[in-house]
Amino acid sequence: MTATPSGDRLNHRPPPPGPTTSPEAGPVAAPQGGPPSGPVADPPSGPVAGPGAGPSAVRVWRDLRTLVLEVADVRTRVTEELGMSYFRAKALRHIATEGPLTLSALAAGLFADAPHTTLTVEYLVQRGHVTREPNPADRRSKLVEVTEQGAxxxxxxxxxxDTPPPALRGLSQADLTTLERILDSALRTE
Structure with a gap:
């Protein structure tokens, strides 16, 4: 468990990886094309997984996901404030900061497929957040641009x-500097 600056205890940390066997069924096997069912399997090891794929890396990854997805719960807060899905809000922000963009450039920037991006842009156009006009440089494509309402x-x-959760804001400057250095290093290796 992790303590927050106010002294509250968070029970979000999952237990460490358990055995790869189930008392009832024996070894846990992954179904075709899916993750293992039952107890959490030990993380992979050996040359495929690399030196940082042991139990510590798994726990850190779980804690990072918990902090971002559960404790901070940015997606739910964005959805509630804007009345649209997080993906649509993310697309809108991307258009506002990077636009005007072609649909294909927007899809690439969002790591999304073209049909889903097109539906998202249609939704944003209907809500008055963006416009979609012919691209003067290439008549075969459209440019998507944010409106004042969309901005x-x-x-x-x-x-x-961009507002850090209280658990992160409560860290000392030294801890934040260390965490920033570690995350910068991790992001550079990707």
């Missing part, structure tokens, strides 16, 4: 998603 909504998305 205001994108600013809300930025405010909500």
């Amino acid at each position: 205001r909504a994108a600013a809300v998305m930025a405010r909500v998603s």
